[in-house]
Amino acid sequence: xxxxxxxxxxxxxxxxxxxxxxxxxxxxxxxxxxxxxxxxxxxxxxxxxxxxxxxxxxxxxxxxxxxxxxxxxxxxxxxxxxxxxxxxxxxxxxxxxxxxxxxxxxxxxxxxxxxxxxxxxxxxxxxxxxxxxxxxxxxxxxxxxxxxxxxxxxxxxxxxxxxxxxxxxxxxxxxxxxxxxxxxxxxxxxxxxxxxxxxxxxxxxxxxxxxxxxxxxxxxxxxxxxxxxxxxxxxxxxxxxxxxxxxxxxxxxxxxxxxxxxxxxxxxxxxxxxxxxxxxxxxxxxxxxxxxxxxxxxxxxxxx
Numbered sequence: 532x533x534x535x536x537x538x539x540x541x542x543x544x545x546x547x548x549x550x551x552x553x554x555x556x557x558x559x560x561x562x563x564x565x566x567x568x569x570x571x572x573x574x575x576x577x578x579x580x581x582x583x584x585x586x587x588x589x590x591x592x593x594x595x596x597x598x599x600x601x602x603x604x605x606x607x608x609x610x611x612x613x614x615x616x617x618x619x620x621x622x623x624x625x626x627x628x629x630x631x632x633x634x635x636x637x638x639x640x641x642x643x644x645x646x647x648x649x650x651x652x653x654x655x656x657x658x659x660x661x662x663x664x665x666x667x668x669x670x671x672x673x674x675x676x677x678x679x680x681x682x683x684x685x686x687x688x689x690x691x692x693x694x695x696x697x698x699x700x701x702x703x704x705x706x707x708x709x710x711x712x713x714x715x716x717x718x719x720x721x722x723x724x725x726x727x728x729x730x731x732x733x734x735x736x737x738x739x740x741x742x743x744x745x746x747x748x749x750x751x752x753x754x755x756x757x758x759x760x761x762x763x764x765x766x767x768x769x770x771x772x773x774x775x776x777x778x779x780x781x782x783x784x785x786x787x788x789x790x791x792x793x794x795x796x797x798x799x800x801x802x803x804x805x806x807x808x809x810x811x812x813x814x815x816x817x818x819x820x821x822x823x824x825x826x827x828x829x830x831x832x833x834x835x
Contacts, residue, residue, distance in 0.1 A: 549576075572806040576612025577814060579825050583798040584807045588700065590778035591735045591742040593800075595767045597759050601629055601787040601794055601816055602745050604637070606703055606821045611641045614670040617699040622690045624674040626709030633675040638671060639663040641821045652819060664726075671698065683709035683727055687734050694738040706745040708768065724770040732776065746773055758788070766801055778802040790816075794823065 547556075572585030588776060596602040603625060613619045628634045636647045642663050645655040654664070655777060672693050676685060690702045704710070714723040735742045748766040751759050755768030761784045764774035786792040793813035801807040813821040 552621040556672060560647060565708065569803075569805045571618050573613060575609055576616055576821065576826065577812070577825055580798075580814070582807070583810045584781065584796075584801070584814055586741040586779065587803070587806050588739045588741055589736045590802070590806075591731055591744065591782075592762055592779040592781060593773045593774070593777035594746070594769065594770055594781050594783065595738075595745060595762050595764055596747045596783040596785075597748060597762060599787055600783045602783050603705055604816065604821050605783055605794065605796075605814075605823060606705060606745070607637055608641050608821065610671070610701060610703065611638060613701065615642075617700075618760060619672075620670050620672075620693075620697050621701040621703065622672045622674060622693050622699050623703040623705070624676075624686055625703070625705050625810045627706065630677050631675050632768075634673055635667060635671070635819055638667055644822060646819050672699065678711075681709070682713050683710055683730065686710070687730065690740075691738065699740060700742070701741050704745065705743075705745045706747055708747055711735045715814065721770040721772065723775070725772045728772055732778075746784060758786075761795065763795055774800065779807070785816075790818065793827070 536569055555577040570587055572587035574581045575584055575586065594602055594606065606623075609623050610619075611622065614621065623634075625634045626748060628637070639655070639660060639688060640647050643655050643658065643659055646652055647655060647660075674686065676689065680686075680689075682762065686704065693699045712723065714720065718726070730743065731742055734740075746767040746769075748762040749768050751766065762782050764777065764780040764782070765771055766776050767773035777800055779798070779802070782797040782799055784798055785797040796811065796814060798807060798810050800808060814825060815827045816823055
């Protein structure tokens with residue numbers, strides 16, 4: 532009847548629009564965040580760095596460093612820390628540190644805290660190495676694609692397979708400039724990088740992983756003392772989008788004239804304040820084991 536028709540019209544709800552959320556639709560999710568807390572990310576394994584930088588799932592980190600700053604060793608140590616602490620599994624494309632077996636030896640050193648090669652110091656035993664290989668097998672997949680699969684889409688496709696097969700939580704591309712960049716002729720480099728980083732963000736969110744990309748800075752001038760300045764994400768080669776689109780931004784800086792000085796980890800961007808804060812953290816690198824620590828392995832060290 533007429534009354535029923537009027538009631539139906541007055542009580543009708545609009546058809547939902549895909550991809551749009553009215554606030555009342557989010558009420559339960561908002562209260563869940565209120566009760567359980569916002570996702571604060573995961574400890575990187577160093578207490579001092581954890582105050583500034585806690586990688587979260589569904590996000591990605593841009594790492595910028597001048598050559599020789601130890602970015603590969605630092606990322607390897609970070610992954611080992613997170614695999615031990617949180618049982619994360621990783622895909623890693625260490626383009627400048629292949630073959631894969633040699634890169635695995637670096638991971639074994641960090642895991643055991645013992646050198647791999649012969650030398651004046653006691654090295655890991657075969658039994659210890661065998662144990663390390665078992666552990667590494669459970670936590671790492673090293674990518675070494677053929678020359679025709681070095682583009683971003685191919686790497687993401689390989690990582691996707693391991694998201695489904697092994698449940699990886701982290702993916703490292705080290706470095707960006709070793710990829711085969713199939714830039715369309717109608718795009719500028721800035722446009723190409725922006726489009727690529729949108730793919731990276733979507734991949735991290737879709738597969739609920741954290742993704743790290745190492746990018747080299749543009750050519751930098753030395754200061755009057757002959758030292759390079761600390762790079763920023765705006766110095767990253769190709770585009771300011773490395774700064775604009777990253778969830779986290781880190782610059783690594785190593786004093787090349789003194790191995791005993793700490794490596795500086797400059798946390799330059801944190802998109803979500805509950806995952807960290809901007810600041811400087813110092814870590815000491817032990818060449819013998821590939822490990823980074825908050826205390827100097829050389830004893831008390833006083834900087835000028």
